[in-house]
Structure formats: C-alpha cells, structure tokens
Amino acid sequence: MAKLTQLIDNEVFRAYATYMTIVLLKMMLMSFITAYFRIRRKAFANPEDVVSFGKGESAKKYLRTDVDVERVRRGHLNDLENIVPFLGIGLLYALSGPELSTALLHFRIFAGARILHTIAYLTPLPQPGRGLSWAVGCVVTFSMAYKVLKTGLYL
Amino acid sequence: MAKLTQLIDNEVFRAYATYMTIVLLKMMLMSFITAYFRIRRKAFANPEDVVSFGKGESAKKYLRTDVDVERVRRGHLNDLENIVPFLGIGLLYALSGPELSTALLHFRIFAGARILHTIAYLTPLPQPGRGLSWAVGCVVTFSMAYKVLKTGLYL
Amino acid sequence: MAKLTQLIDNEVFRAYATYMTIVLLKMMLMSFITAYFRIRRKAFANPEDVVSFGKGESAKKYLRTDVDVERVRRGHLNDLENIVPFLGIGLLYALSGPELSTALLHFRIFAGARILHTIAYLTPLPQPGRGLSWAVGCVVTFSMAYKVLKTGLYL
Numbered sequence: 001m002a003k004l005t006q007l008i009d010n011e012v013f014r015a016y017a018t019y020m021t022i023v024l025l026k027m028m029l030m031s032f033i034t035a036y037f038r039i040r041r042k043a044f045a046n047p048e049d050v051v052s053f054g055k056g057e058s059a060k061k062y063l064r065t066d067v068d069v070e071r072v073r074r075g076h077l078n079d080l081e082n083i084v085p086f087l088g089i090g091l092l093y094a095l096s097g098p099e100l101s102t103a104l105l106h107f108r109i110f111a112g113a114r115i116l117h118t119i120a121y122l123t124p125l126p127q128p129g130r131g132l133s134w135a136v137g138c139v140v141t142f143s144m145a146y147k148v149l150k151t152g153l154y155l
Numbered sequence: 156m157a158k159l160t161q162l163i164d165n166e167v168f169r170a171y172a173t174y175m176t177i178v179l180l181k182m183m184l185m186s187f188i189t190a191y192f193r194i195r196r197k198a199f200a201n202p203e204d205v206v207s208f209g210k211g212e213s214a215k216k217y218l219r220t221d222v223d224v225e226r227v228r229r230g231h232l233n234d235l236e237n238i239v240p241f242l243g244i245g246l247l248y249a250l251s252g253p254e255l256s257t258a259l260l261h262f263r264i265f266a267g268a269r270i271l272h273t274i275a276y277l278t279p280l281p282q283p284g285r286g287l288s289w290a291v292g293c294v295v296t297f298s299m300a301y302k303v304l305k306t307g308l309y310l
Numbered sequence: 311m312a313k314l315t316q317l318i319d320n321e322v323f324r325a326y327a328t329y330m331t332i333v334l335l336k337m338m339l340m341s342f343i344t345a346y347f348r349i350r351r352k353a354f355a356n357p358e359d360v361v362s363f364g365k366g367e368s369a370k371k372y373l374r375t376d377v378d379v380e381r382v383r384r385g386h387l388n389d390l391e392n393i394v395p396f397l398g399i400g401l402l403y404a405l406s407g408p409e410l411s412t413a414l415l416h417f418r419i420f421a422g423a424r425i426l427h428t429i430a431y432l433t434p435l436p437q438p439g440r441g442l443s444w445a446v447g448c449v450v451t452f453s454m455a456y457k458v459l460k461t462g463l464y465l
Contacts, residue, residue, distance in 0.1 A: 014464035024395040085179040154169035309324035
C-alpha cells in the first residue's frame, strides 16, 4: 500500500475499492453473457453482425430478438440502475468516516445482493427471489445515503 | 464533520455530496415508479413475475408492454444518460477548486433541472418543458467540464 | 493548478480527469445524435413530442421507431455499460499509485477505443471493427481492476 496516496490509505476506502471493483466486474460480465446468448441463439441487432451468415434474406432472419438475450439485457440494465447509485453514494459514504465494521457490512451485503440478483434473473429463480435481492441492494444504498446526508449535508 | 477525512472537509465537496446524493436518490425513485405502474397496469416483462396471476394463458396475457411503464423507463434511462456524466464530471469539478457560490449554482441548477425533467416526463407537460430541462442539465455539465479541462488538462 | 486540493495535484489524477471528461462528453454527444436523427427521420417516442406536426392521426404516424435512431440508442447504451466501469475502476486505479506512463497508456487506449467504437457503430464499419474496439476497452478496464485489487484488496 506504500504507493497509495494518503486519502485512500485507509481500510474503509480500500474496502470500498474492493467491493466496487467486484460489483463493476460482475456488471461487465453481463456483456459477455449477452454476446454468448446472441451467438448461441443467432439473434443479433445489427445487419453488420450477421454478414458472416450469408447475404440477403438468409442472413436477415438472424436480426431478431430472443427471449433469453432480452432477459440478460434487462438484468444488465437493472445493474446499471442500481450500481451507479452505489458507485456515487458509496464513494461519498466511504469518505464520510463510517466505522470499518459498519462499512464492510454495507459493502458486503450490497455485493452479495447484486450477485444474487443476477443469479435469480438468469436462472430464473421464482419470485420474490429477484425482487428481494433488488430491494436489499436499495436498502443498503438508502442507509449509506442517510449517513452521507447526516454527516455532510450542505444545501 | 469531525470524522470526515481532510479531503472532503470542505464546503464545495460537501455541496457536491449533498446534491449528488439527492439526484441519485431521485433516479432510484424511478425504479419504484416503474414497479408501481407494472403492478397497477399488470404489465410485466418476466414469466416468473406473473405466476401469482394463475397458470398458462391466463397469466401470459400480463407479459406485455404498457405505455405508462415504458414512459417511466424512458425517463429512468434518460436519468442514467445524464446523471452518470454529472457524477464523474461533477466530482472532478468539485476537486478543481471552484468558488463555493459558483459550485452551488451549478449543483442546484442541475438538481432542479433533473427534478423538473422527471415531472415533465411523467405528467407529461407539453414540450418544450422536458426538452428545456434536459438541455439545462447538459449546459451545467458542459460548464463543469470546461472548468475541469481548463484547470487540470493533461493529455 | 494552485487551487486544486492536494489529492488531485498529481499528474496521474489530472490525466484521469482529462480522459474521463473527454469520454463522458463523447457519451453525452450520443443524446444530441439521437435527437438529430429523431427530428430528421421524424421518429419520436412521446405523444407530446409530435403535437407540432398536427392533431390526431396525422401526428400519430411519427410515433414510431427508426432503424438509425435505434442504432444510435444502442451505441449510447453500450457507452453507459462500458464507461460506468471505467468511471469507477479508473478513479480507484488513479488513486492506487500507478506509474504516470502506464496510467496514460491505459487512459489513452480506453478513450481511443470508445471513440472508435462510436465511429464503427454509426458508420457502420464492417465487423469485427465494433467488436474489437469494445473488447479493447474491456481489456483496459480489466487491467486497471487487476491493479486496484492487487494494491488495495480488502475483503
């Protein structure tokens, strides 16, 4: 840790960095799963993606939507909608001086909830599995937002 | 503020933290409004979300799009497209040493514009209400980007 | 640079600030390109956007999707999916004490790859142009994530 600037030479910030990176890598995984299903199901969105399947009508039939591709894409968008708030509010929370154990609890539950959300979405697990994992992530983010506003509110 | 690390123990950063948190919470609200309309209009995207409505065809009819659900989702996506640049550029701007009054002006106008954008989208208000509120948010972000590049450009 | 707080008074952080701002501005450009195609192709998503074209059925025909509008929107969403991880992981990477030359290499390649991705998507260029530019951006982000986790892992 010698090279880290002073700011992040503290354990709460390192924990934030670790879990934020894990969650963002998990989100990037969705792109690869989308690509996998697009290729396996031969369901593409752009004409230039299907030229290798032949010319004209024979290739055009692969320009279509597929239920599993769309499912992965919805999971990816839900990640964006929930991980962006965590990225911003989590950073401010990490800088607001929380107890290390409290911060770890927040980060771990959030990361776990988002990983469960993806599993629940892609399996798919019966509801309320996906709904609950989404809600838990929201509650963690709200709790961090409360701490940020309580510590540093400046309107 | 005693527990804040030195970095953010300054008023500009606290203002950024406050308005960023408000804007991100507003964005998260869109998920709840989407869920509200999905349940009220019985318009869902996933088969596992409609099993409680019965089996087979009787439940399948609720797998559909609804104009109001799609409207909220477009508003949510527009939030993502505009709040992500504010998250990144705003953070760098807050660290670039602006005057407190100038920074507050930027943050307040941006937050107000995004809240108006949501109201204009969901009511819906006649154009150019929504278009103008979107454009004002862009102008604020461009102004902050100019300050960041002027202060710290390093290509 | 006199007014910059100590934290970002270093060249790696200034490089991050510069390239992050450039990439976010490029992403915002997608909104303007979408608006341009919506107006030029008369393809809108909201009833309130088409009232200036007349009342009733004569305006309703402009509530439609257009292949080029959808293409720009897919490019915009792909930007979000890839620039959000760069925003978060890049910030942590910049704070993890990399060599300036290594950091510049990462930031420049990422920014170049995303600009090429947009050109490849909008032209459109034949594959694998778009696929490769997307993959290069991913590899850069993975490399930065590896450095962040190696330097500051705290589970």
